[in-house]
Structures are given as structure tokens and as C-alpha cells.
Amino acid sequence: MRLLLTGNPNVGKSAVFGHLTGVSVTTSNYPGTTVNYTKGFLTYGGERHEVIDVPGIYQLDPEAEAEKVAVEMIADGDVLINVVDSTNLERNLNLTLQLAGYGKPMVLLLNMSDDAKHKGIYIDAEKLSDILGVDVIRTNGATGEGIKEIPGAVFKARKLRIPELSEDKRWAYIGGIIKEVQNLKHRHHTFIEKLQDLSIHPVYGPFIAVVVLVALFRLIISAGEFLTERIGALFEFAYSPFIRWLSGIIGGDGILHSLLLGDLGPATAGIDYEAAMGVLTTGVFVALGIVMPYIILFYLVFGFLEDLGYLPRAAVILDRLLHKVGLHGYSVIPMLLACGCNVPGVLAVRNLETRRERFITAVIMCTTIPCMAQTSLIIRAAGERGGIYIALVFATLLTVWAVLGMFLKETVKGLTPTLLMEVPPYRLPGLRLQLKKLGMRLRCFLKEAIPYVMGGILLINLMYVSGIISWIGNFFSPIVKGVLGLPEETVSALIIGLLRKDAAVALLEPLKLTDIQIVKAVVVLTLYFPCVATFTVLIKELGIKDAGKAVLIMFAATLSAGAFLNLAGRLMSPYFMVLSEILLIAVMSFVIPVLSGIYTKYRRSLKQ
Amino acid sequence: MQRKTVALSMMRNRQQGIVVGIAGGAGSISRLSALGIHTGSHIVKKSTLIGAGPVIAAVGNTEIAIGHGMASKVMVEVVE
Numbered sequence: 001m002r003l004l005l006t007g008n009p010n011v012g013k014s015a016v017f018g019h020l021t022g023v024s025v026t027t028s029n030y031p032g033t034t035v036n037y038t039k040g041f042l043t044y045g046g047e048r049h050e051v052i053d054v055p056g057i058y059q060l061d062p063e064a065e066a067e068k069v070a071v072e073m074i075a076d077g078d079v080l081i082n083v084v085d086s087t088n089l090e091r092n093l094n095l096t097l098q099l100a101g102y103g104k105p106m107v108l109l110l111n112m113s114d115d116a117k118h119k120g121i122y123i124d125a126e127k128l129s130d131i132l133g134v135d136v137i138r139t140n141g142a143t144g145e146g147i148k149e150i151p152g153a154v155f156k157a158r159k160l161r162i163p164e165l166s167e168d169k170r171w172a173y174i175g176g177i178i179k180e181v182q183n184l185k186h187r188h189h190t191f192i193e194k195l196q197d198l199s200i201h202p203v204y205g206p207f208i209a210v211v212v213l214v215a216l217f218r219l220i221i222s223a224g225e226f227l228t229e230r231i232g233a234l235f236e237f238a239y240s241p242f243i244r245w246l247s248g249i250i251g252g253d254g255i256l257h258s259l260l261l262g263d264l265g266p267a268t269a270g271i272d273y274e275a276a277m278g279v280l281t282t283g284v285f286v287a288l289g290i291v292m293p294y295i296i297l298f299y300l301v302f303g304f305l306e307d308l309g310y311l312p313r314a315a316v317i318l319d320r321l322l323h324k325v326g327l328h329g330y331s332v333i334p335m336l337l338a339c340g341c342n343v344p345g346v347l348a349v350r351n352l353e354t355r356r357e358r359f360i361t362a363v364i365m366c367t368t369i370p371c372m373a374q375t376s377l378i379i380r381a382a383g384e385r386g387g388i389y390i391a392l393v394f395a396t397l398l399t400v401w402a403v404l405g406m407f408l409k410e411t412v413k414g415l416t417p418t419l420l421m422e423v424p425p426y427r428l429p430g431l432r433l434q435l436k437k438l439g440m441r442l443r444c445f446l447k448e449a450i451p452y453v454m455g456g457i458l459l460i461n462l463m464y465v466s467g468i469i470s471w472i473g474n475f476f477s478p479i480v481k482g483v484l485g486l487p488e489e490t491v492s493a494l495i496i497g498l499l500r501k502d503a504a505v506a507l508l509e510p511l512k513l514t515d516i517q518i519v520k521a522v523v524v525l526t527l528y529f530p531c532v533a534t535f536t537v538l539i540k541e542l543g544i545k546d547a548g549k550a551v552l553i554m555f556a557a558t559l560s561a562g563a564f565l566n567l568a569g570r571l572m573s574p575y576f577m578v579l580s581e582i583l584l585i586a587v588m589s590f591v592i593p594v595l596s597g598i599y600t601k602y603r604r605s606l607k608q
Numbered sequence: 609m610q611r612k613t614v615a616l617s618m619m620r621n622r623q624q625g626i627v628v629g630i631a632g633g634a635g636s637i638s639r640l641s642a643l644g645i646h647t648g649s650h651i652v653k654k655s656t657l658i659g660a661g662p663v664i665a666a667v668g669n670t671e672i673a674i675g676h677g678m679a680s681k682v683m684v685e686v687v688e
Contacts, residue, residue, distance in 0.1 A: 058643060061642075088644075088669050091643065091644040091667070091668065091670060094641075094642065095642075119669060121669070167641065168646075168647075171648065171649075197655070202656060203658070205655070205657065206657075206658075316662050316664065317661075319661055320657065320661045328675060419662050420672070420678060421673045422670055422671070422672055423664060423672065
């Protein structure tokens, strides 16, 4: 049998699914966490049954890509497990009654029953069950309460026993049900509700958003620096003796030595793990010593904000800003996800309704937003030269984001619908769930990063040894040296950047670049192409044609930003460069719409 | 005390009322209805972000963010 978990977005379907099947899936507190279905199995009565976690929908008339998938799936299910948010019974029943049209057996879960209790909402489950004609179970996806009653109910599930209703009659009918089964107790505003109101307040809301984002960034940078320093010392103490011993066995030099260990420096000094360029030295150190601490920090803070429910509020506050680049507020959520890793960012684009929104969001995200692994190395490489260089890197990326976005707004055809989104209440994240989620993301990172970083460094060493690098370097010299003003060897980083961005930035270390060259190199590495993992999902989500367009846009962005930095770097100090970039955004926000207007008029006059 | 019909976007913060109609196409009506905003629902205005930003309104226990354009099409009867 095939059991489908269906319901409104953000009612806790994935949490119930996790308890039911033992399969871990990402849960959080914003509508649209699940964009694709996950399959799991439940053994009951000696048989294995398929359980599917379906993306949430508000109605059977789907708007976004993720919703279309959901509605198509419902037709193929044998039993529907309709998960309902107890604090929002009225709106949730609207979908329940629409599901009746499928004529499938159903079980109704009154989820978030603890939340309802706190809010003074009491629902008479027996009465509701009598009215609807299906089993009603009180559950709590966070703790697992009530879950064990589900299998028993599912295998004797009945069909809904309600009259067929037109859209306008439906709400009145639901109103009648609510009057009979729901009881509200009045209570005072809690502290958390006051906080909720503050974070969407016209004045305090944006202020809080700025404070949250700046604090987040500062915290990650300083805690990251602190941690990487400690881990560096730990490597010297615990790992170096092993490397020295291995070096002795291999024989001090030769090809195998330079591939595996690289240049260890004099035996009396400590090993410079970043400059050694061996698979077991730099490869291991970059993944575990530099990137991992930042990944942990980022997902610790991000996971908290995500489960608290801050993301939809950030979307509301940034809505106006995103209209300037042809999007609406919801696009903030994929973009924040992309700051961790671009892959889930691209996947979350499915929650957007039109092709235009999906294209603009995916393109400006994949072009300008560095993932946390890359950010950690940018902070390290640029930060060594001074804080202003970190600022210059991010100011440049922001400029490309804004200018590219404003350009796409005028050129990509289609509509951007207005924002319409549920803003869930704040929920204090539980520590256990937070750690579990962090563990899941960390495992995913380690599985991806270690083989790719080590493999990337091995590959580049092989290319150096065989002379391929200098050949490719010569070939691309006009662009790399001429337009971007970088030494030809930077090509090695650009090649590895196709595989993994963090390993690519690490390859810049031994090139002895100047301060501005470092800025140029990391900006170019961010812009020119997404990593292979991101590009694969980009093709899957946008289609090969749009992905091809995206690649051309990325090349254009790389050349313009690189040439700008190359030119400006000779003329002015980094402080002035940051200022002139901010000025550029302001000027372009005026110029681009005007130019677009003139162009449209011109096109029209040609037609006449 | 007098009854007045105003657009959701024009309501004062913390003002409440009953939705009496949505002056939009079938698409907007159905999207709003799916979130619980339909003729007859009780609605509380929470906030409007500055610069004609989105409106946040509560229906039952749900808070919903609505783009300014759409919010100006939701007609609400308020008591003043």
C-alpha cells in the first residue's frame, strides 16, 4: 500500500514522516521546506508499506512547481494521512474537504496539539471524527506523541463522509464544524508574540533584520577565526608527527611525495598546511581545519533562525528591495539557503510560481552568492590582507547581484506575482532536533567535501607534473592576464573551481598574489561558474536551455566585474573602490530602468 | 460608531474587521481564499512595511504577508 502524508505547508508533515519511517528529512519553520517527495517504509502486520512525504499545498489548484508535484502525487496514493495544524483548524479543513473529491480513505492527524494547548485552543477530536466520518488522532510531530496510533488507524481508514460543496459554500460549512468542535480560551499576549509583532513592525522590523544579519556575519567571522586558529595548533601537535613519519618512509622527495604530502618545509619548523599542496596535507587541512568550523557555525546559527521562524519575516522585510530586481520577498529564503550551500538554494527555487522568478533567483544566486565553504576561505585569504579586502570582495559581489538583478528584471519576460505567504508563529527550537539537523548537514558536507577537496588537489598536482597546466595557462592568457590582470597560474584554481570552490581558493595561497589580485581572484572564482554539484541541479531545475543562458550571463558578469576591479585597482585605494561600487548600484538603479524605457519605445517605433 | 468599508492596505495597525469582498481576478480570489481570506472572514491588520511594502494581517491564528497591490484589493468592513 502507498500512504501519502498530505496537508498545508508548514504543518509538520516531515516531522511525522521522520517518526513514522525512521528516515531523517529536513524540517524547519517556514512554508516550503519540502520541495520534493521523500519515500520511506513502514512495516505493519508483517508487510512493508510505502510512505511518502508530499510537499505542502493550500489548495488543489497549484501555483508553484513544488505544489504541482504534490497534486499529481495525491492521485496515486492508496490512503491519505492528512496532517492538520491544530492551531489553524479552519484553514486546514479547507484542504481536507477538497481532498474528499478523490474518494480515498483518510486518517486525520491533529498535529501541533501542544501548540494548540498553549494558545488556549481545545479541539474535540471525537466529535470531529463523528462529523467527518474518519479517524482523528492527536499528534505532536516534535515529540512523537500519538504517532504509534497511526498505523492501526491507517489500515482500517474510511472515506470522508461529507456533502459535495462549491467553493463559497465550503467556508460556511467549515465554519459550522468549527463552531461545534473548537473551543477557545482567551489569554494574554505572551512575550514571544510581542517579539513576533516587533519583527514585522514597519520601523523596528527592518532595524532588527539589519542587526540580526550583521551580528550573524560578525559572529561567524570572529568565532571562525578563533576556531581555525585552535584547530591549526591541534594539527601541528597531533597530525604533523604522522606526516613527518610518512615523509620519512616515502623518502623525502619524488613524485609520490609531492602528490601526497607536497612541500613540508624545513623539518625544524612547523608545516605550512595551506602552502604544502599535498593531498594529505593541504587537502585534509582545508576541509577539516578551515571549512568545517565555518560550516558548523553557519548551520548552528542558521538552523536556529530557520526553526524559530525568522526566514519568512526576513522575506517580508526585504520584499520591497527584491522588487527592484524583479522578484518578491520569498526569494530571500532560497538565497539564504544558498549562503550555506548553493544546491539546496537552487532546489528551493521550486517554491516560486513563475519561470521568470525562478530564472532570476537561480541565476543571481548561482552567480553571486558564495557557499559557506567558499566564504570561509575568502575570509581567510582576503582577511590576511586586512578587513577592507573582505569588505571589497563582498561589496563587489553585492554590486554584481544588484546590477545583474536589475538588468534581468528588465529583460526576462514574464510576470512576478505579488507576495502572498503565511508567516508562521515563532517556535523555540528544541536542542535535540537542532543537533540532529546540524549532524545531518555536517555528514552531508564531509561526504561531499573530503573526496572532492582531496581529489581536486591530486588532480591539480598531476596537471602540474604533466605540464598540462602551463599549456592551458598559455591558452587563456589573454583573458586571465589581459582582462583580469591575474598571473597565468590562476588557471589552476579556475579549473579546480569547477569541482569545488573551497579547494580552488586554497590553490591561490602559493601563487603569492598582491592584495588586489587576491580580491580579483576570489571574486572571479565566485562568479565565473557554479561548482559541478550546483550546475547539475541548475540544469535539472531550469532545463538545459536556460542553464546555458545562465552560463553566458556568468561569463559576462565575470569579465565585467574582473575588468572593473582590474582598472579601479590601479586608480584608487580599496576604500574608494567599495564606495564607488555602492555609488554604482545607486546610479544603475536609476539608469537601467531609463535605458529599458528608451529601448522599448525604440522597438515600438520600429514596429509602427 | 459607524461602519465603513476600506481596503486592507489602508487600515490602521491593530484595526480589525470583516472581509466583504475581493476586487481581484479569480486567481487572486482563490489564492487568498486558500489562505483563509475570503468574504466573511474576520481579519486583523498587523503592520504595513514602509514604502508601500507588504501588509501583514492575521486571520484566525494565521499571520499572512500580502503584497501591497493585492492588499489594496481586499475590502474590509470596519467599525469606527
